[in-house]
Amino acid sequence: MDANLQDKPIRTMEDFSEFVGLSRPTVSKYFNDPSSVRRKTRDLIEAALKQSGFRPNMFAVNLNRRRSNIIGIIIPNSTDPFYMALTRRVELIANASGFLAFVLSSDGNAAMEARAIETLKSMNVAGAIIAPLGVQSQQETLLAMAASIPLIFVDSPLDDVSPFVGTNNRQSFQLIVDYLCRSGEPPCYLGMPPVNTNAGTRQAAYTEAMVQLRMEPIILPIAQPASWDFEKFGYEETLRILEAGGFPTATVLCANDRVAFGAIAAAYQSGIKVGHGAGCTLRIAGHDDHPLSRYACPPITTVAQSYNDIGRIAMELLLRKLGEDGSGIVLGVDEQVLLNGEIILRESA
DSSP, X not given: OOGGGTTSOOOSHHHHHXXXXXXXXXXXXXXXXXXXXXXXXXXXXXXXXHHHXXXXXXXXXXXXXXXXXXXXXXXXXXXXXHHHHHHHHHHHHHHHTTOXXXXXXXXXXXXXXXXXXXXXXXXXXXXXXXXXXXXGSOHHHHHHHHTTSOEEEESSOXXXXXXXXXXXXXXXXXXXXHHHHHHSSOOEEEOOOSSSTHHHXXXXXXXXXXXXXXXXXXXXXXXXXXXXXXXXXXXXXXXXXXXXXXXXXXXXXXXXXXXXXXXXXXXXHTTOOBSXXXXXXXXXXXXXXXXXXXXXXXXXXXXXXXXXXXXXXHHHHHHHHHTOSSSOOOOOOOOEEEEXXXXXXXXXX
16 A cells, blocks of 8 residues: 555545555455455455545446346335334345345335336346335336346235235135134224235135135225325224214224224224223224234234245345355246234234
8 A cells, every 4th residue: 555645535446446556447346246356455455445444335336237236125115114124124134145235115106116116227236125016016117127137026916926925815814704703793894095906915815714604794895095094094984984883793804903003093082992801892803913013902913924034035035036045046936925824812802
């Protein structure tokens, strides 16, 4: 290292190359893959990094690669605890595998989802894990993107054939419907806004489970706002139903726990005690085992879906498609993995 250069500002790769006394291609080779340069060269560069405090613009570095080390993630709602936990799991595995995870939210908006897709394409990401908006999603754009880089879809599938990891709604609703029918009045169904394919899939799963038990499905007519504010939706729909004379049965199965939060709050405001104990007149159950469902009042009976397993398996599939699973072989992994749910019994039903 040239002592005369120590006081010179180091802002670019060229500045750093001059500072360390190596060629620009050698320095670039190190930042692309530290193991690709000799140990003596690597030690020299790392000592210079500590001395100079220089940090390269890794996004610019990645743009010059044939394949970057960035994993893109697109979720529909960055404030939802399920997506927060799922993203955290993916980030941890990506980092441990030598990748940078870059997270974008579509905020339940198709235009924002399209912009997020274009952003990932412009960043030359190695691959991506995407929770699509479903019926509002950029299906053709995503299919075209999947032809050039590996994509794994989570939570709600893009179609019937693209790689996907999520909950087996048919199995999970069979569990909760069977329990509710055995332990009290059969449930009516309070759905969710049609923001992704889960809305239709879960309603169909409830109907199928009721028919298998030789029960009449009761699907409550609901408003159809394209909103992710599920708690408000559940609250307002429940208030409307109660003011119109009440639910047709003493048991309500909600499409997810966030809808159940709103339903329980509306019941409380209306003076109705929710639960299966003495003095309770209404049971309310949910789905997903939202991180706060155990702290609701009363705690919500639900079906747990494992965001840890969804994130882990999605990353395993993505790394296999990238040839980063230790084999060095790029695999054409086109799997749809459906994980079984586990019933969680609490006081609400």
